[in-house]
Structure formats: structure tokens, C-alpha cells
Amino acid sequence: MEQEFEIIRDQQKEVWNKFSSGWKKWDDLMMDFLQPVGDEIVRLLNPQNNDIVLDIASGTGEPGLTIASRLGAGKVILTDLAEDMLEIASENAARRNIGNIDTRVCDVSKLPFADHSFDAISCRFGFMFFPDMQLAAKEMARVLRPGGRIATAVWDIPEKNFWVTAIMGAINKNMEQPAVPPGAPGMFRCAQTGVVSDLFLKAGLTDISEVEIAGKMNCKTTDVYWNLMTDVAAPVVAALSKADEATKAKIKAEVYDLMDQKYADGNVVIDSSAIVIYAEKWS
Template identity: 70%
Template sequence: MEQQLEQIREQQKASWNKFSSGWKKWDDLTMDFLKPMGDEIIQLLNLKSDDIVLDVAAGTGEPGLTIAGKLKDGKVIITDLAEDMLEIARENATLRGITNIETVACDVCELPFPDNTFDAISCRFGFMFFPDMELAAKEMVRVLKPGGRIATSVWNVPEKNFWVTAIMGTINKNMELPPPPPGAPGMFRCAKDGFIADIFSKAGLKNISQTEVSGKLNSGTTDTYWNMMTEIGAPIVAALSMADEAMKAKIKKEVYETVKQKYPDGKVVIDSSALVIYGEK
């Protein structure tokens, strides 16, 4: 099993590094889209001005950079598996004049920090990509101080996330993709009600709560939606790379029709739903 987990981790690392340029290009749109989930995490963490905070799987830097902006005497350690994503996070920090951050490329299952280091931990949309989610939660709890707070977000069920299903549903309908191995990283791997709460409980956290948070992907046009999704969505790009030109064109046409059906006025603002889970050590 260890070898399999290692393999998944290396695939994740390669994938996120590869797509970092797409994430940089679409950073404003994606960060606006994911902001409500980050805001809920920040509110739940109830930060004090001198807190030391860990932001896990931060990608291009959020919500860690926003948290850093709220800490007068504290700091944020921003971590991700992909160094190329953290490079964008550092650029974003410089652009915003944020200096109380540090970036560390590391695996959540082997955090390079001593026990009881952090007052709070944020992790926005990381869990569904972790090879071993229970080990990840235990590691986070290990580096959290007694009484420390942790909050994470994961995507809710497919039915509430048309922004994913519009394109992935069309791909699956047209192509016979090999089913992912059980427990493999994926968008809706943590969507089941109480799934992460249960992992938190097993890791020893208490006062656990779960909140549903909705957001909107304000892509404006179907073109923008298609271009963004095919430049940042690893599973989408992987699937389309296996299609010939005729199949790609068919999928694109059907995605456009699906989106147009839902947004006949041409204003493509797509609803999303996530679960934010909180716990205390």
C-alpha cells in the first residue's frame, strides 16, 4: 500500500506542477470563485493577531495570504506539494505587500514541523487529493497546539456542482474512461455527509461542525468557462488528451449546449456547493 500511496503522491505533485501556469493565468477568476469557502474557514478559525497558522495545500496562496493580512504579530506557513504553485503564492504575496508568510514544499502526510507548533490550520480543497486522508488529519493534529483549531473545505455532491459536471459528465458520456481505483483522489471523494467529520473524529479532534457554503463561478461566457476548465482541470485535460480531434469537437459542442441550456441568457454564473468542516484539538 505504501508504494501505491507514494505513486499517487508523485502523480499529484507532477500534475499540480504541470498545471501551475494555468492556475496563474486564471488566478483572479478561481480565487474569486473559491473566496466564500476561504472566508468561512477564516471565520471559523477565529484568529488572534499573534497566531501562528499553517495553510495546507495552499496552491497559489489562499486562504493563507488573506489570513496573513489579518495577523498583526503572527505569521502563516503556506505549504503545498508543488513548488511551482508556491512560487505563484510568493509572487502574489509580494504583489500584495504581505511579508509575514513563509512557503514550504512538503507532503501533508509528513509535515516537517515539531508537535504542537500551530495555533490554527486551514486547508481549502486539499483533502480529496491526499493519498491517505486519515494520516493527513493525524499529521495536522500532531502539529496543532492543544486547543488549536482546524478548518477545511471539500466539494459537496456532484448534483450541486454543475461547474464540474457540465464538462466531466459530457466527457464520461462520450468516452469510456477507466474507473479510478477505489479511494483514488477525485473531486467528490469527500462529498458524503459527515465523511470528513468522521476522519476528524478519528484523528482526535472535538467540537466538530460541518457547514454548507455556496459559491458562484462567474465565468461570464461559455468560452471563458471552457478555456479555464481545460487549462486548470487535470482530470479534464487527461481525459481530452485521449480523445481524437473529432471527439474533442463533439464534447466541446455538447458542453456548450449543456451550459447554454442552463443559462439561455448567456450570463454564465455557475453555482457551486462545498462543505466546510471545523474541529478543535
Template identity: 65%
Template sequence: MDLQLEQIRDQQKASWNNFSPGWKKWDDLTMDFLKPMGDEIIRLLKIRDDDRVLDVAAGTGEPGLTIASMLTSGRVISTDLAEGMLAVAQENAARRNLTNFDTQVCDVCELPFEDNTFDAVSCRFGFMFFPDMRLAAQEMVRVLKPGGRLATSVWNGPDKNFWVTATMSVINKHMQLPSPPAGAPGMFRCAQPGLIADLFAEAGLTNLVETEVNSKLNVGSFEVYWRFMNDVVAPVVGALSKADDAQKAQIQADVFDLIQQKYPDGNVRIDASARVIYGEKA
């Protein structure tokens, strides 16, 4: 990996470690929000009792924790760049009395496993943040056994994810934020239909399937939504860190107005949409 990609990787590691306390705080809400995407990954992977499963970019543990609970003699290894996130995953596994769930800090572009090790690989919302998505796909396929299954989820475009754009659109109106370089890690980097499927095909996967999965961020109120966005959503936190107090107050007020227009009854359940992509190793 070249120096620029290494720098991106190191920035990602630092960012996710920094946000791990927020993810721990909001884990129940976040896992409920992301459950439909994890469920679709699990459905496509057709988990067997004795499977050895790799969960990449595992964060606080899902869907690897749920997969581990389905296995009788199999095992899950959950990997992530951020040891802070995996510490939360370990706590979650202990709370669920899962003894077949392990964690390992590592880079997806340099997986520390032998070829043909795993029966299945899951990766929920990781690809958008990988410095080299092509190399990541190749590494995942490398460690899959022949006949092994791989499934991932990525966010659909901003027009289908009001839970993000409700805040970011207001921030962009109030602040002159620099445009990220083309292809830089970000929420909607993989939104284009077929993008990940093409990477999977290039890496040697066949029987490709791509489905759309919708969800709701069930925050209940504007106040909860605002606190959630400020604790776990990196683009929001990064942008607001550059705003003065007056700007922050105005942004918060404008986001509240926008949410109130969309959900006048006060029951804030915000739309989200993702793509789940599946393939098999020949």
C-alpha cells in the same frame, strides 16, 4: 507510507506542477470562485493577531494570504507538494507586500514541524487529493497546539457542482473512461457528509462543526468557461488528451449546448457547493 501511496503522491505533485501555469493565468477568477469557502474557513478559525497558522495544500496562496493580512504579530506558513504552485503564492504575497507569509514544499503526511507548533491549520480543497487522508488529519492535529483550531473544505457531490459535471457528463457520453479505484484521489472523494468530521474525531478533534457553503463560477460566457476548464481542471484535461480532434470538437459543441440551455441569457455563473469542516484540539 507504502509504495502505492508514494506513487499517488508523486503523481499528484507532477500534476499540480504541470497545472501551475494555468492556475496562475486564471488566479483572479479562481480565487473569486473559491472565496466563500476560504471566508468560512477563516470565520470558523477565529484568527487572532498573534496566531501562527499553517495553510496546507495552499496552491497559489489562499486562504493563507488573507489570513496573513489579518495578523499583526503572527505568521503564516503555506505548504504544498507542488513548488510551481507555491511560486505563484510567493508572487501573490510580494504583490500584497506581506512580510509574514512563508512557503514550504512538503507532504502533508510527513509535515516537517514539531508537535504543538501552530495555533490554527487551514486546508482549502486538499483532503480529496491526499493519498492517506487519515494520516493527513493526524499530522495536522499533531502540529496543532492544545486548543488549536483546524478547518478544511471539500467539494459536495456532483449533483451540486454543475461547474464540473457540465463538462464531465458530456465527456463520459462520448468516451469510455476507466473508473478510478475506490477511494482514489478525486474531486468528489470527500463529498459524503460526516466523512471528514469522522476523520477529525478519530484524530482527536472535538467541538466539530460542518457547514455547507455555496458559490458561483462567474465565467460570463461559454468561451471563457471552456478555456478555464481546459487550463485548470485536471480530470477534463486528462480525458480530452485521449480524444481525437473530431471527438474534442463534438464534446465542445455539446458542452456549449448544455450551458446554453442552462443559461440562455448568456450570463454564465455556474453553481458550486462545498462542505467546510471544523474541529478543535483538546
């Protein structure tokens, strides 16, 4: 099993490094889209002046950079599997004159930090991709100090996330997709209520709560939506790379028709829903 997890991690690292340029290109739109979730994570963690904070699956830097900007003598360690994503995070920090951060390429299942190292941990949209989610939760609990706080976010059910299902629905309708094994990493793996809460409970965390956070992907036009999703969404790019030109054109036409029906006024602002889970460590 460990070898299988290692293969998944290597694949994920390759994919995220490969897509880092797309994330950099669309960073402003994506960070605006994801901000309500990041704001809720920051609100729940309530970072204090001297806190040492770990941000896991940092990507291009959020919410770790916002947390760092609110600390005085404190510091944030941004971590990710993909060094190219962390390079963008460092660029974003420099542009915003945020100096109290470090970056560390590492695997959440083998965090290179001593026990009780951090006052708080943030992790926005990482959990559903971790090969061994329970081990990830245990590692987070291990490096958290007694009295420490953790907040993470995962995507809600597909029916509440049209920004994903619009394009993936058209792909699945027109292409035979390989069956995904139950429990395999994926967008909606943690969508059911209680999935992450149970992981936290088994890891010894307490005072666990869940809250649903709505968001809006403000694409404005279908062109922007299509270009964004075909730049940053790995499952979309992987599927379309296997399609012939006719199939690809058919999928694109169906997505555009769907958007025209749903957003008749031409203003493509797509609803989303996420679950933010909070917990504390008291032993």
C-alpha cells in the same frame, strides 16, 4: 500500500506543477469563485494577532494570504506538494505586500514540523486528494497546539457542482473512462456528510461541525468556461488529451449546447457547493 501512496503523491506533484501556469492565468477568476469558502474558513478560525498558522495545500496562496493579512505579530506557513504553485503564492504575497509568510514544499502525511507548532490550520480543497486521508488528519492534529483550531473544505456532491459535471458529463458520455477504485483521490471523494468529520474524530479532534457553503463561478461566457476548465482541470485535460479531434469537437459542442440551454440569457454564472468542516484540539 506506502509505496502506492508515494506513487500517487509523485503523480500529484507532477500534475500540479504542470498546471501551475494555468492556475496563474486564471487566478483572479478562481479566487473569486473560491472566496466564499475561504471566507468561512477564516471566520471559523478567527485568527488572533500572534497566531502561527499552517495553510495546507496552499496552491496559489489562499486562504493563507488572507489569514496572514489579518495577523499582527503572527505568521502563516504556506505548504504544498508543488513548488511551482508556491512560487505563485509568493508572487501574490509580494504583490499584496504581505510579508509575514513562509513557503514550504512538503507532504501532508509527513509534515516537517514539531508537535504543537501551530495555533490554527487551514486547508481549502486538499483533503479529497490526499492519498491517506486519515494519516493527514493525524499529522494535522499532531502539529496543532492544545486549544488550536482547524478548518478545511471539500466539494459537495456532484449534483450541486455543475461547474464540474457539465464538462465531465460530456466527456464521460463520449469516451470510455478508466474505472476509479473506491476511495481513490478525486473531486467528490469527501462529498458525503461526515467523511472528514469522522477522520477528525479518529485523529482525536473535538467540537466538530460541518456547514455547506454555496459559491458561484462567474465565467460570463461559455468560451471563458471552456478555456478555464481546459487549462486548470487536470481530469478534463487528461481525458481530452486522449480524444481524437472529432470526439473533442463533439464534446465541446455538447458542452456549449448545455450551457446555452441552462444560461439562455448568455450570462454563465455557475452554482457550486462545498462543505467546510471545523474542529478543535483540547489535548
